[in-house]
């Protein structure tokens with residue numbers, strides 16, 4: 001038994017076959033402390049199987065998965081080191097509080113931690129209702145609470161954002177980023193890059209159980225080509241002229257939103273300010289990044 005040296009999650013050459021299905025094949029990647037890592041791939045690409053191997057729930061055919069250099073099975077106090085949620089399903093007749101109480105007994109943390117953790121995930125008011133009546137967002141929060149009970153250094157979450165409403169997505173994004181800023185390792189899976197794009201620092205993409213990409217989100221964005229700026233203004237023709245004079249290519253002047261290529265969002269804002277034209281919308285087009293993600297998972301270049 002060992003204490004992990006740190007919260008580094010390291011997957012090396014991991015493979016798993018179920019009958020005729022090669023679920024994971026020679027997969028290697030890391031998730032580092034202090035960052036949120038998105039583990040991305042389409043349905044059936046091997047994400048859950050990989051997380052289950054990191055947690056010692058599925059035995060790999062080959063390769064290793066370690067936390068701070070130690071395999072899960074050899075961790076001294078596993079639930080204090082790694083908190084995980086592989087599904088947001090609970091006994092429907094148990095209340096949220098009862099569910100957390102069972103988990104906390106299993107991992108040996110004091111009773112008071114349950115109320116604190118319910119508060120942390122915003123579930124105090126719903127804690128004494130049966131989980132069978134919970135919305136998906138409430139179930140996701142309860143699953144997160146269960147993962148956090150042991151105050152672990154590493155948090156592994158399978159599809160924690162799936163099905164959340166915009167408010168829930170914003171909440172979990174800020175929450176997970178806060179955990180990372182505290183120095184924790186956060187690894188979350190998703191089948192949609194767009195779903196986690198604003199949450200993650202690093203990205204690991206798998207395709208049919210194999211690594212398709214590992215790097216920072218920024219690097220993936222940089223290789224995805226230039227992203228156009230989308231902008232609306234009270235005087236679109238006037239703004240379009242000013243942007244063109246600043247060297248930009250402008251499309252859709254008569255539409256609701258103009259698409260501006262060749263300038264970054266800061267520069268577009270400065271041009272509008274200099275031209276004294278108020279903006280009603282300014283955003284960065286995201287389709288290029290989603291497109292390169294789709295190419296990665298559909299078999300494009302790694």
Ligand SMILES: Nc1ncnc2c1ncn2[C@@H]1O[C@H](COP(=O)(O)OP(=O)(O)OP(=O)(O)O)[C@@H](O)[C@H]1O
Nearest residue numbers: 018021023041042043044045046047048049050191
């Ligand atoms: N216990 C099992 N027995 C047989 N096949 C399995 C088992 N677990 C997973 N598989 C298969 O392995 C492949 C990878 O599944 P896995 O659940 O790991 O993918 P995933 O990326 O998590 O997908 P999803 O997002 O749909 O959950 C799939 O083809 C799946 O059917």
